[in-house]
Amino acid sequence: MAAHNHQVHQEHQCEEFPEILVLEPPPIMKVYGDQFLKNFRLLKAWESQLPLDEFLTIHAQSVRALLSPGRYPLTTNILRLLPSLQLVVTTSAGLDHIDLAEFQRRGIAIANAGDVYSADVADMAVGLLIDVLRKISAADRYVRNVLWPTKGEFPLGSKLSSKRVGIVGFGSIGQEVAKRLQACGCRILYCSRNKKPFVSYPCYPDVLQLAANSDVLIVCCGLTDQTHHLINKDVMLALGKEGAIVNVGRGPIVNEKELLQCLVQGELGGAGLDVFENEPDVPRELFTLNNVVLSPHRAVHTPESLTDMCENVNGNFEAFFSNKPLLSPVANKSSDDSISEK
Secondary structure, three states: OOOHHHHHHHHHHHHOOOEEEEEOOHHHHHHHHOHOOOOOEEEEHHOOOOHHHHHHHOOOOOOEEEOOOOOOOOOOOHHHOOOOOEEEOOOOOOOOOEEOOOHHHOOEEEEOOOOOOHHHHHHHHHHHHHHHOOOOOHHHHHHHHOHHHOOOOOOOOOOOOOOOEEEEEOOHHHHHHHHHHHHHOEEEEEEEEOOOOOOOOOOOOHHHHHHOOOOEEEEEOOOOOOOOOOOOOHHHHHHHHOEEEEEEEOHHEEEEHHHHHHHHOOOOEEEEOEEEEEEEEHHHHHHHHHOEEEOOOOOOOHHHHHHHHHHHHHHHHHHHHHOOOOOOOOOOHHHOOOOOOO
């Protein structure tokens, strides 16, 4: 009788608290735990002693929703083992870890970070640009290393206002960057899949033309097959030896080898990089360049953005299990709107 009551209690609990599969904990769970998902029962695959395939097979019929960090690839093999899956909520805005065509074919909905990170990433992009132009990090090292008294005046930086800033990808992040830099007196240009009718900034059909008409490029687009190594040597040469590149998108959008070559040979003026091709491995040659500012892929994360992300994730799951519209559905989003979680 007791065993029967326990079984009934378990079944009632499963009905009351829907299951969510978590393959690997996203940063919000590492920081805040899982209390923001207290109305759900989490299946924590990483805590199981079973091989992943066996773990997924056991829960195959019950799992309708999955929480995914931005770096965990959702492969066809994983989908094959989850025939009841109907929703993936990813804590990134970027979608390069998801096979979108396969998800669409299977009718699996996707919700991502939406606009949660946009303001923080835009702040970082502007911060990196100002640092590169005004040489703030290099000047800081100059003072700390007591070079001012012995070597004299530090080299001059470059003015921000009046710069022609080309934004690659004009989704929510690109628009936030534009808003900030227009207030700083910059002239905004952009390259996007589609011209945006709600802004008057010049739109260029390809990134090479954008670079030729810009002093600075800020990379805000998502990583796709089309944007891999989009920023190559031709683009850097078109930008010119006084030009600067800021990347807050994904590392592989910029050809890192060619970037390093252009910087060392003086064919490009500087770079501010929050993302890299083979993270966390960063080319050591970049460490010696005073015209380069480096950040360890942290543009999206502040305590405030993580709190907002918790609310977004919880809200998407609550909407799904209540048969209501998702808060941040991915449907019909272009790659311009995509940027990664770290």
